[in-house]
Amino acid sequence: MSEMSARRDLTTQEWQNAYSGAVMDTFGPPQRILVRGEGAYVWDADGKRYLDLLAGIAVNSLGHAHPTLTAAVSAQMGTLGHVSNFFGTPAQITLAERLLALAEAPSGSRVFFANSGTEANEAAFKMARRTGRPRIVALEGGFHGRTVGALALTHKPAYREPFEPLPGGVEHVPFGDTTALEEAFSPAAVSARGEVAALVVEPVQGEAGVRELPAGYLALARRLTDDAGALLVLDEVQTGVGRTGSWFAYQQPEIGGGVVPDVVTLAKGLGGGFPIGAVIAYGERAATLLGRGQHGTTFGGNPVAAAAALATIGVVERDRLLAHVRQVGETLRRAITTAGNPLVAGVRGRGLLLAVELTRPVAAQVATAALEAGFIVNPVAPDAVRLAPPLILTTDQALDAARFFAEVAVPEPPKEG
Template sequence: MSDLTSPPTTVGQAPGSGAAWTDRYRSAVMDTFGPPQRVLVRGEGAYVWDADGRRYLDLLGGIAVNALGHAHPTLTAAVSAQLGTLGHVSNFFGSPTQIALAERLLELSSAPEGSRVFFTNSGTEANEAALKMTRRTGRSRVLALEGGFHGRTMGALSLTSKAAYREPFEPLPGGVSFLPFGDVDALEAAFADDPGSVAAVFLEPLQGEAGVRHLPAGYLTRVRELTTEHGALLVLDEVQTGMGRTGSWFAHQDPTIGEGVVPDVVTLAKGLGGGFPVGAVLALGERAASLLGRGQHGTTFGGNPVAAAAALATIGVIERDGILADVMDVGAHLRSAVEALGHPLVASVRGAGLLVAVELTAPVAAEVASRALDAGFIVNPVSPTALRLAPPLILTREQADTFVAFLADLPTTTGPIEEDR
């Protein structure tokens, strides 16, 4: 076992400080993300280290991606073994790992007879494919929710409501109407306007980018009733919430979230491969599974043997190690511990499993996240007043408690906190 407190010394790592690497980043990498907060060089479990040897508790997990943490031995062994046997073959051919993964996903989703899977490389690609499926219904109108985030490719972006993301690239593919979040009256009115024109309702069971927002009780049930009544599809974007993030394989399987609803289409990515890029579209039932025919969609890398092996290994470890129960336990502990602080800067805590938002009483989330990074914690200021946590599913109570202690030590002011440093 390596010394987790020592600077990285792995053979082949490039030398140089974080500042030097950041300078090289600025001159070589397109400026779509801004300069990196840190340059990370290695990880183990729930921790990562930067180029200057500092350790951080990763409470973001690559934005809900690193389900098993970093450098998990089972995952790395599976990827290495598969790459050493068969890496890429194109989708003119099948592979045992691709077929086995499709079968496992259908099993985990309790898919009805006739269901099928389409593999992609990312969440935005999964949502792009799902959007194309809605067009094959013969209708062109899609209903999505304000606050939703579904990706940045042109089709997925058309489903994403945030003006700052959309406006630089308009005109986008048309036909998408945005409904007020959780407003049943607006939902019913959208169907009443022209019920025969609605191809699908497209939404997240929990809105991640908007700050881990739960739909109001009964809303998803009403969506299912209306889509069924009018022959429209219900598409659930589980890119962030799927694969154990909320303590169930899929968030909609939790009755407090999904209300027993069975969707027509589910999109996945992020945690599916434990850090290896892979996404999927689950078409549940024969109608959804037959919407895209031969030649109507494709991908070069989607479902390649290595990506499929990574996903199968991730699923296997979650099952073997009882991680779903741990997610529920540690997530509940984290939320209750933060609430119990009674800190004047913490307004509330919400979420499910290990997808958590800490709502603040003032718009200082960016300052708190910066202070957290300096203290050795990676979190995401998803809005001016909210921090998003999506740590590896292997996070322990003891690790979570170190972050709670950090919050407890924050200044009690509700104004800008940087002055108190």
């Protein structure tokens, strides 16, 4: 009997005690101990079922234990698991070709594989450094990862300050402020601080509360970076691979306005739950910034991760999930906003990356109530609850979630005096 099998009857509290004695306290105590999943549902150690409306933070694109993904990973692991990047594999090469095709990338484009979103953004950071220019511009509210280069791009002081000094040359401009963006590229800014190497933005800021860039912002960003000879880097770690109803969020006319970026970073939903990240470099100029020996990874692009990503992309295509995401996302949005709950101010976002806006800063209490009711959500801001369910979420499941938001109530705090 395996050690895991011998412990299968432990309760949630017993697992919690074991966790606190063995796992580093970087995340706090886990809300539940989850033991299995199927489709859009997961079960905890006490047997309670939850509708997973977070999908591992936009990771489990196909839900849990999807048969196609499971079979692809098992078959690849039974054939060739890991070889290092001294060698290529058919899965790695095929996945790179598929991503370039989905991105409609021009001739000369290339892909670099990593293991996570932060690693993909770290590679993009190094690409910007290779231009020889001193400045990288990012947006306030942006989240790009926790490794030191990606953390330098990330704006939140609570994440940054414990690890300063971070790599220099990064400056943040207010989210959606076109005047501030133009100032960063102005002759006065270039004279004072040097030329811009890259502008790094998320088309929709996930960790900041699912905030979509204003219409026309990316078109302005493309014009400014073109005029300056700088890179336009789009962080689609959370928004890519169908999450917003298109392969990439920037491909939606309302967001991208037809822009073609220089670099796109991906991770999260790309592997359907298996760790993988990717950097798509558009055109020969971006694709050749990192030369031989200037960057690397032991596990990045391994054949099992590549097989998982190919299977995920294949299911999204086969099952027409892009259209499904748009339809179910709109159903979910409409059902929540029309329910008339005075606690709900509205819903923002696209596809199945949504935030339920609240009229009071009680998102943590709403998330706790959701968990007790059998729904996993994320209090991404004091007054917003993030929803990023599997792309396979059904209409009935979406309506179940909407009923929770129609009925949830958080008592007003007692008035002083």
